[in-house]
Amino acid sequence: MKISNSVGSDGSHRLDPPALEEAGGEDASTDWPQPHLVIEPKAGWVALDIGEIWRFRDLLFTLAGRDLKLRYKQTALGVIWVIMQPLMGALIFAFVFGTVAKLPSGGVPYVVFSFAGLLGWNYFNGVLSKVGNCLVGNSHLISKVFFPRLVLPLSTIGSTLVDFAAAAGMMAVLMVFYRVAPSPLLLLFPLWMLLLTALALGVGLITAALAVSYRDIQYIVPVFTQFLLYASPVAYSVDAVPARVRWVYLLNPLTPPLEAMRSSLLGTTFPGTGSLAVAAAWSVGFLLVGLYSFKRMERSFADVI
Amino acid sequence: MSSRTNIALSVRGLSKAYSIAHEQEKHPTLAETLLHRVRQPFRRAAKETFWALKDVSFDIQKGDVVGVIGRNGAGKSTLLKILSRITEPTSGVIKLYGRIGSLLEVGTGFHPELTGRENIYLNGQILGMRRKEIDKQFDAIVDFSGVEKFLDTPVKRYSSGMYVRLAFAVAAHLQTEILIIDEVLAVGDVEFQKKCMGKMKDVSTNEGRTVLFVSHNLSALESLCKSAILLRAGTVDTTGGIHDVISRYFSDASDNANGQFDLRSHPARARGYDPQITEVRTLRSDGRASGEFFATGTMTIEIDIAPKNIIHEPRVAIAIEDQSGRRIMTTATYFSARPFHKEGAEQFTARCVIPKLNLGEGRYLISVSCSDKLAGMLDSVDGAAWIDIKWDNAYQSSEAYNPVYGPVLCNADWSVKND
Structure with missing residues (x-):
């Protein structure tokens, strides 16, 4: 018999082999080998195990690839939809806000103007909604195998970035067609993307964690984002907002990065570094809260989902 | 005894509690939860704690192939889920000395729209x-699955047999x-099952790895494992x-073979039930x-x-299982048109006559349960009794x-068909 049961089945008292000692220093004093992995209940703030996510990086990319493949399988036009969707949106906005309402667009053709807004917005919205659904949508994986749960939300960023790249290509085509020159601020474009990613990921992680217990979230988020679309300078510019309510816009952390994006592309009004700093603080704050709530709920995902 | 340097896995004081909210306390939507909080701001929902595992400890040596045996609800799945890090223990420590891989089902994450590759x-x-590991094993996986012709076909077009073979092939090459x-x-057709068993044997014996098998199929475990852990009620x-x-598992039923099984304190009684089935007797024709x-x-x-308590209409059921834990048949009072009526709270005896058993030689377990049409389940005991079937030249x-x-004998008439 090779198995040794060192605890009486009555559980009244247990032998304490050195392996029981909690402190790592205890292990070193005995001849017990160093374990590869220790499984024990974790309390409070659980450190982000970046190393573990790195070990699962292949899975991260494969899941992102799966998302992309599945999204356009059995569609006749495939990837063209990634370009068509914002293009149609931009045309509708151009008609409603440009032609009918005659809002200012900083001298840029309204289609290009609204397309630039949708470029950032669609990326934000894509990350937010996909991160929010990633746990419930992959419940069969969560209840059957282990992998760092953060791989799921992170992989959605990858697939959304590919969509973004396709739409950005269309943006370039539009700019060439309407002869709009980019601003030198274009170099800072990745920074605005970073802000949007942090914000979308942060809010998405909070909703993902909540959606495990409360499926209501799945219905609340789309309504909320629809409101946000019109409360953010996507279809119009902040310049078109009356000055006395413009301060409200500072409360929306989406406003500065979206305006900065459009400014980098088309040379429209730059939101100013002050408001960008505030937006950055919001984004980092949401990201931290998101990561915290995700990690906190992570332990019980498999039991609840 | 265990040697320290050769240890693969050590489990100490492992416990897992689930809290079960009572039906009327459950709030599946956010609004209901909020409403409840507003109405009763200081009352926490009454929750019952259920210990799926309680103070479980064992060591497994490197290269051991160990079976985990136990009845439904004994804590096998919970133990597996904790070991594979799907869920966290409530208390206790597991130390793993080596990389761990777990196969809780075949084909996890398979997507019907994606190709086999x-x-x-x-x-x-x-x-x-890792991707590189799969690259290295790719040919072996494809070869084992036997679906090379359909590698670039979406698996939704696969037959269920092909699907399962591919899924098992990937799992079997986890290193x-x-x-x-x-x-x-137990996946696929008989032919493939044999192949699976062979592969499992290779994995566990020739490749010198440490394997933990959990299965209801005791005969499979018996041929694969050298040692085993019997879980009962989470311990x-x-x-x-x-x-x-395995013989300990069967002796759960009782030790006396005379056909009389006292169930007032039976270890395999389903948890949470008071003993209301007090005795089971198996009687011969005399x-x-x-x-x-x-x-x-x-x-x-x-x-x-x-x-x-007062019962309105008892529903008594008997199930017969074979040695591998597979259910052979079930019979119950409500499977028949004849009413089975008994009202009140006094003791009674339910009697079931099986005129012809028609079972093959071997040992069989009998599980019994009793529920009330209105009150629901009253008592349930898995493996309450056991019988040995002797061969009486039944084929004549x-x-x-x-x-x-x-295990089931067939009443059949054979003849040559003449025109």
């Missing part, structure tokens, strides 16, 4: 393999030092050699209690029931019984 990579990575396997043995009941543990029956003999089962030829014929 894509699914091999996806599934492999979900199981914890971790410690492997946890749950109920994946370790026995550890030891596979044969000892009315004598016995633990031995002939293959085509008559068996009468008597179940003594002492209801705690000199042909002997062989377990491969299956």
Whole structure:
């Protein structure tokens, strides 16, 4: 018999082999080998195990690839939809806000103007909604195998970035067609993307964690984002907002990065570094809260989902 | 005894509690939860704690192939889920000395729209393999699955057999030092099952890895494992050699073979039930209690029931399971058109006559349960009794019984058809 049961089945008292000692220093004093992995209940703030996510990086990319493949399988036009969707949106906005309402667009053709807004917005919205659904949508994986749960939300960023790249290509085509020159601020474009990613990921992680217990979230988020679309300078510019309510816009952390994006592309009004700093603080704050709530709920995902 | 340097896995004081909210306290939507909080701001929902595992400890040495045995609800799945890090323990420590891989089902993450090739990579990575590892094993996986012709076809076009073969092939090539396997043995057709068993044997014996098998199929465990752990009601009941543990598992029923089984304090009673089924007797045609029956003999089962509360209409059920834990048949009072009526709270005896058992040679377990049409389940005991079936030349030829014929005998007439 090779198995040794060192605890009486009555559980009244247990032998304490050195392996029981909690402190790592205890292990070193005995001849017990160093374990590869220790499984024990974790309390409070659980450190982000970046190393573990790195070990699962292949899975991260494969899941992102799966998302992309599945999204356009059995569609006749495939990837063209990634370009068509914002293009149609931009045309509708151009008609409603440009032609009918005659809002200012900083001298840029309204289609290009609204397309630039949708470029950032669609990326934000894509990350937010996909991160929010990633746990419930992959419940069969969560209840059957282990992998760092953060791989799921992170992989959605990858697939959304590919969509973004396709739409950005269309943006370039539009700019060439309407002869709009980019601003030198274009170099800072990745920074605005970073802000949007942090914000979308942060809010998405909070909703993902909540959606495990409360499926209501799945219905609340789309309504909320629809409101946000019109409360953010996507279809119009902040310049078109009356000055006395413009301060409200500072409360929306989406406003500065979206305006900065459009400014980098088309040379429209730059939101100013002050408001960008505030937006950055919001984004980092949401990201931290998101990561915290995700990690906190992570332990019980498999039991609840 | 265990040697420290050769240890693969050590579990100490492992417990897992689930809290079960009572039906009327459950709030599936956010609004209901908020409403409840507003109405009763200081009352926490009354929750019952259920210990799926309680203070479980054991060590497994490197290269050991260990079976985990236990009835439904004994804590096998919970133990597996904690070991594979799907869920966290409530308390206790597990130390793993080596990479661990777990197969709780075949084909986790398989997507019907993706091709076989894509699914091999996806599934492999979900199981914890690196892309390079899969590259290296790709040919072996494809070869084992036998679906090379359909590698670039979406798996939704696969037959269910092909699907399962591919899924098992990926899983079988997981190269971790410690492997946890749950109920994946019985997949595919008979031919492929044999191949799976062969592969499992290779994995566990030739490749020198540490394997933890969880299965209801005791005969499969018996051929694969050297030792086993018997779990009962969330605790370790026995550890030891596979044969000892399996016979211990069967002796759960009772030790007396005379056909009389006192159930007032039965270890395998479903948790949460008060003993209301007090005794089970298996009787031969002459009315004598016995633990031995002939293959085509008559068996009468008597179940003594002492209801705690008034019952309206009892529903008594009997199930017979074979040695591998597979359910052979179930019969119940409500399976028949004849009313089975008894009202009140006094003790009564339910009597069931099986005129012809028609079972192959071997040992069978009898599980009993009693519910009330209105009050629901009253009591349930798995493996409450057991019987041994003796071969009485039931084929009426000199042909002997062989377990491969299956446990159920068939009443059949053979003849040459003449025009």
